[in-house]
Amino acid sequence: MLKDVEITRAIVESYMKELLDSLTLDVAIVGAGPSGMVAGYYLAKGGAKVAIFEKKLSIGGGIWGGGMGFNKIVVQEEAREILDELGINYKPFREGLYVADAVEVATTLASRTVKAGVKIFNMVEVEDLVVKEGWVCGVVINWTPVKMTSLHVDPLTIEAKYVIDSTGHGAQVTQHLLKRGLIEKIPGEGAMWAEMGEKLTVENTREIYPGLYVTGMAANAVSGAPRMGPIFGGMFLSGRKAAREILKKLKE
Amino acid sequence: MLKDVEITRAIVESYMKELLDSLTLDVAIVGAGPSGMVAGYYLAKGGAKVAIFEKKLSIGGGIWGGGMGFNKIVVQEEAREILDELGINYKPFREGLYVADAVEVATTLASRTVKAGVKIFNMVEVEDLVVKEGWVCGVVINWTPVKMTSLHVDPLTIEAKYVIDSTGHGAQVTQHLLKRGLIEKIPGEGAMWAEMGEKLTVENTREIYPGLYVTGMAANAVSGAPRMGPIFGGMFLSGRKAAREILKKLKE
Amino acid sequence: MLKDVEITRAIVESYMKELLDSLTLDVAIVGAGPSGMVAGYYLAKGGAKVAIFEKKLSIGGGIWGGGMGFNKIVVQEEAREILDELGINYKPFREGLYVADAVEVATTLASRTVKAGVKIFNMVEVEDLVVKEGWVCGVVINWTPVKMTSLHVDPLTIEAKYVIDSTGHGAQVTQHLLKRGLIEKIPGEGAMWAEMGEKLTVENTREIYPGLYVTGMAANAVSGAPRMGPIFGGMFLSGRKAAREILKKLKE
Amino acid sequence: MLKDVEITRAIVESYMKELLDSLTLDVAIVGAGPSGMVAGYYLAKGGAKVAIFEKKLSIGGGIWGGGMGFNKIVVQEEAREILDELGINYKPFREGLYVADAVEVATTLASRTVKAGVKIFNMVEVEDLVVKEGWVCGVVINWTPVKMTSLHVDPLTIEAKYVIDSTGHGAQVTQHLLKRGLIEKIPGEGAMWAEMGEKLTVENTREIYPGLYVTGMAANAVSGAPRMGPIFGGMFLSGRKAAREILKKLKE
Amino acid sequence: MLKDVEITRAIVESYMKELLDSLTLDVAIVGAGPSGMVAGYYLAKGGAKVAIFEKKLSIGGGIWGGGMGFNKIVVQEEAREILDELGINYKPFREGLYVADAVEVATTLASRTVKAGVKIFNMVEVEDLVVKEGWVCGVVINWTPVKMTSLHVDPLTIEAKYVIDSTGHGAQVTQHLLKRGLIEKIPGEGAMWAEMGEKLTVENTREIYPGLYVTGMAANAVSGAPRMGPIFGGMFLSGRKAAREILKKLKE
Amino acid sequence: MLKDVEITRAIVESYMKELLDSLTLDVAIVGAGPSGMVAGYYLAKGGAKVAIFEKKLSIGGGIWGGGMGFNKIVVQEEAREILDELGINYKPFREGLYVADAVEVATTLASRTVKAGVKIFNMVEVEDLVVKEGWVCGVVINWTPVKMTSLHVDPLTIEAKYVIDSTGHGAQVTQHLLKRGLIEKIPGEGAMWAEMGEKLTVENTREIYPGLYVTGMAANAVSGAPRMGPIFGGMFLSGRKAAREILKKLKE
């Protein structure tokens, strides 16, 4: 016979084990959008201990709505191999430009990321950073609904060798450094220019403060580079680049 | 060179083609929660033309949060084969009781559903039904943000041979029949009793009005059966049962 | 050296141990107001395993504000011995009528209740009951901020031999029975009449459904008896009466 | 027989055709207020391909309410010929000052603008500009209710040789340039001085950044010129001036 | 020289004259949607003294958004002659089914209605009816923003021989009769069925209480007839029918 | 017999006459608080044509609540003669310090002000100033509920030789000058210091820009002087001082 309390026990015990296992990470990724999940996927594939903290209940960031809710997205030639790696279907629109279903992209990417070994903590907001002697060495987390309701509840802390800000154009993690005067300025994303944005998002993917990487639109926002709308190749390539660089450092 | 307007054109053309293709369906499923997506998966596998209309941007319904945000869910022995069919990992907690990661369940199920041929229209709310001479024969749709902002904008209509209400314990589709006096009562879900709820949700899965099926918690709500918390086997079995019954009728 | 992550580990491990220990209770009390805490105090003193679930962050219910924010409360002769038992100071206003400081009452009562062995889970809302074959046998809980934000997150379940509804004039726990047709009516508190209300709140303290007790203003609301304003003797006596009756049954 | 789905098909096909036809424009006008619609009217009369994007469901901007909801507006001698051109009735109040019905002005102006060949996309918000190498070359659009609900949905892009900011004293389009540091300052409208405001709104109508024109109160706001209340002659003349200048450039 | 205060004087004097002229009407129409404006147009053409009270700033009701914001609407053969009468352009979609631009329809209809002699008071809400001895003989009006802000401000009264409720499916004027027990029930609009809805909206157009007519969706709501989505022929025909019947009675 | 429409006619005609009479004033006072009403009283007594514009429905500003809702206020010796002039009762608390009933003060002051010939336009917000060639020469008004609901409705204009900002510590009228760069700074009220605040509020009462006077807390806010809580003598004396200075200038 199934007792209701067994369901509770099974869930609490399994979750708490994972939470305690995740208190000390190689990489803490903030934001389960396209660049964050791709970074997580390649980091886990490379053997790192990694978790993603996502403030919403669901993952996927800006992928779901395609453009204006017409739920299709576009990817350029350069990122096609990542779609293939993840098993995402696509159709050519014209040479070098592919269209994929937004729901399939978001869910397949997340499914593959979790299966690769990444723990995703959803409904968990990163409200601050741990910074010691000029080095980002962890994230400060809380339940999202606690933040939404402005309840006065202290957060908890996760240790990580590296933190990735993949929160999109708000660069919400990097904002904590700005607020404390640890960096000087976040210019914000530039006006729309898809081609330039796609190129620069990969170039701007970098360690902007000891221990903190930026990817995707957070990378462009931190550098004042253009936004690009519902085209996601740059996002994917940015996530892979950050993963590769961090894996190299972790092995040093 | 990539022109911004090409991204727009690729998305609008691809989406519109799919929308126009979906104006006449075999089955319109309302709600991309666990029972709705499983129903969609088996219907598409069985050759039916099917689309899911989901009012949120993301799919997954109540799966994401596990119990109290501890993002794990529980499945009983009877539904294990569906986890295997969908390629979802799980761990035994005790004999006949399995624990799975909530994020993996939600995204893998959706990914497999879309790949099976189901079109998911997200951010689209079903605000009413088409009912002609005592037969439900379509759904009335609108953008969710239009409904959220109470803007005065007319909806559009989708034709379907069958409609599935998989909107959870609110049974939001069936409510439209109640409001018009076409059914007499929706008692609502009963108090918590997991074992009984799991069993009854499958039994209560049925055609409650010509052309309209209920699955998952909507089935229990329509029948006044107990709720069961973060255990999902009954949901999966309910979705599969509805799919099998409808496929049989479609072939008649 | 103190590591930030040790604070996290100490808190998560201590809390989870208590939560898992509390999955099966003798008595689950809902609402840490005056009658609920007094009931908890005497139950724990009597050897029962008991927890209080309180939806706010803080305990105390309606005690804090005294009358219109003038933070004093009144107690009659009959309940003076409970003030003495709990070590709460008071001053006579006239014969048989005593005035106490609202902040001292709320905090001393809670402090003594916890020290007596009662675990108080604050910021936890009881969103439903477990009811099996006509017997209330547990509570269904969730984080309050999850409920406040209407996030779609499933609850968890606590087993208990008895449940006490000490949620005040809303009788929020008993409402779940009404909604399911398990009881017929909750008339609500009557107009103000302090003397009568004080007397009836003790008389109305009883098991209104197998497994479910009502205390304090919930008892009066369920019986249509008068409200009484910032006088708390009846509340205290009601809590003690429920504790005594349940302790007797637990020993049977 | 009329099938419901035919209504859907007729609407989707007609609209999508127009949307795809409008992806590349001569002039994209933002805001269907008095100066924007007059500009659109004269541009279409002059042979340009032009669309207006209006964030509200209805057109007309500040015309509807007259002054304090007393729905009459005033026009001076200089703009009377535009009222005549559009077929709007008016009555003399004193020499050189005419009064017209606000509802008639708003609707007749819009009706004539559409009939002249201007496509008005209502409930569509311009959330950003396309800017390439110092030239405004398009607008970035989204559904207004998507913006109102802060849903995370990417926009789409429209190409245009010229963009007109006719969004009123907020100069909402020009603000995007300010935010990116492409212009230095938007002083905002000055205090009320009707006579001066009327005169300056026409003088201030100009190309303030390569590819971007300002008209009406947006022109005054960008130049710090006075506001003028419910007198609309300057608005009309400003729209006509912008149309004439752009037509000339388009022919170059 | 133009003095600011002259603008004020021109507007206040013109408006007040019209308001005082409108205190006693032949017909007071509530709601400037499609059926209300068509009724107004034909009533004014027939020589009646008529005003429309519209609670929004803009007119047009549900016309603006077409279907789901795709701003096109559909009209059937039967109502084509009214489009021709009003000078509204349309294109055939298939035999007997025509598509028109939503913005053109709304604004041209309103422009022609005002030019025909109808005074439209916008931003004015009808908050109640004047009913004397079983006869509706006027409307009770207030500024809409006063109602929106729940300020405690008394309304004013307009006398009318007939009142038309063209407020759409809410039948907001007729609700005042229901609230006072003067009519027994308002069943509300039925589920979607365009063909049937189109036909019945004309049949249901009638005097439902001495002095009060219902048109358009208000007619269907009062009779429990189906809704029909973005097809407007029935609306137009309903408005014309009400106008014809009332004109006949006024001449008796 | 009384016809409903006669009530409407009586009100509209009386009000409109007064509004048209008030389009050109000697003094426009903004804010019907203590200093504004006292200023109005003495100006009218001195023969000036004066109106007060008050954004709330009721007059009185901060008088009503006394201190923390204990509805008594305090007045010092210096202002006692104004209480006597207005017929307001008071009781001595200690030598030179008097206590009066807040409701009596607010209503008696207003009653006497209106009887002295001041027209009070309540529920009317001054949203801007008319400024011509460095001289404030009028106010820009709108219905308060229109502002509260952010409806897009143009204001109207009132001409005045002098404007008084008696809007309290927000100095809301003077803020319009700051926003346009016509004055340099509004330091805001200083921390609490009743004795100093009382003294300075009279000293700070002055013409701070050609055509604009400040009184009461607006005078202190503009000068950075202390606030003083529920003591009102300084307010009264400030209002009288402004009245006297303006009367003198009007006679020049």
Add this chain to the structure above:
Amino acid sequence: MLKDVEITRAIVESYMKELLDSLTLDVAIVGAGPSGMVAGYYLAKGGAKVAIFEKKLSIGGGIWGGGMGFNKIVVQEEAREILDELGINYKPFREGLYVADAVEVATTLASRTVKAGVKIFNMVEVEDLVVKEGWVCGVVINWTPVKMTSLHVDPLTIEAKYVIDSTGHGAQVTQHLLKRGLIEKIPGEGAMWAEMGEKLTVENTREIYPGLYVTGMAANAVSGAPRMGPIFGGMFLSGRKAAREILKKLKE
């Protein structure tokens, strides 16, 4: 020298004395609108100990806004003598119909009421009644902002021989009896019919439950009689009638 704390002491001591003096009243009036203040005026003149509890900061109810914010009100011949008694100015509109300034009416009436000896407690809401053995014998009060913010703070109690419900058409005091089943029904005000409403409001002024009188629109709401808009003679006469009847009973 003036010390800040003296202001506090003067206010707290004066207010508390009045509050303690008002704990036992002859008559507690709820609502400082026209009928409540007139009742209070005549009761105090007749020697009764009376207080008014008003939930807003300001008094006056619906008087302030006249009709639609045109701040004039109308009074008929029958009530003219009350205007004269209170010293309120008025102008004849036509024979037997007088127009007065809304601000003057509200403030003069309140000023005279307070001077007559009535204590008005503003910002105090009556949240319930004291009812003992079928007799209303007091009111239950709380700070209005406490109620607005739904803070959990107990109320206090005032004893009164008679209570008057002068809360307007909501009859908010009488609603407490309905909620407890002590009266059977409150039909609510009828549709607009000024002449009939004026007459009936006086007839309906009566003791509807032992100890509870209704006046003004509350009297009509309780009896289902018509509303009447911005005409106030009936209100005044209703208040005087209640005062006379209660004075008679108090003397018995």
Add this chain to the structure above:
Amino acid sequence: MLKDVEITRAIVESYMKELLDSLTLDVAIVGAGPSGMVAGYYLAKGGAKVAIFEKKLSIGGGIWGGGMGFNKIVVQEEAREILDELGINYKPFREGLYVADAVEVATTLASRTVKAGVKIFNMVEVEDLVVKEGWVCGVVINWTPVKMTSLHVDPLTIEAKYVIDSTGHGAQVTQHLLKRGLIEKIPGEGAMWAEMGEKLTVENTREIYPGLYVTGMAANAVSGAPRMGPIFGGMFLSGRKAAREILKKLKE
């Protein structure tokens, strides 16, 4: 017999006596969080006349929720003696690190503080300071719900020789000095670093302006020192340090 009004009289008289007794204090503490209550406890023990003003209904600040709602807190060795002094239970987690129950900590600390002689005024917000000639010499108070509802109600004033800002990281009291330019900057709390934060919070506890002390996180915020999450030893030590310093000065 108990009369309802006696309860009122008992509460009002007792409260008013305490309020009048508290108008002149040795120390006014703002915020009943951990450092404020510990400061109050030691000040009262040392013989000072002290009151705490707390804007919420309940005391305890950030203690209640432990970390992320897991209601346990951590204390280091250095502060263990204060737990012992207050009679709060704890368990060792590892050497020098102790875990305590959050509810027990909050309520026991408050209970002991009140018993030590501190008057806590809850639901009372300090909205400003009294500052005379460069010396903070009192606080300006108001009901919290009055502030929450933005009602226009003046505050009252409390005199104190010293004021303590223990409002947490917002340093809400010190902000009033910043707003008036009396201090130059409040850098705000730094990023998370528990060990450093614990140490610095004690060091930063000091008199930052004549008459004003800062404690706990307010001390760190004013100095730009790190935050530390749910570890409270530094808070307790900070409160004790401030108490000791002030007691010394009071005796000088």
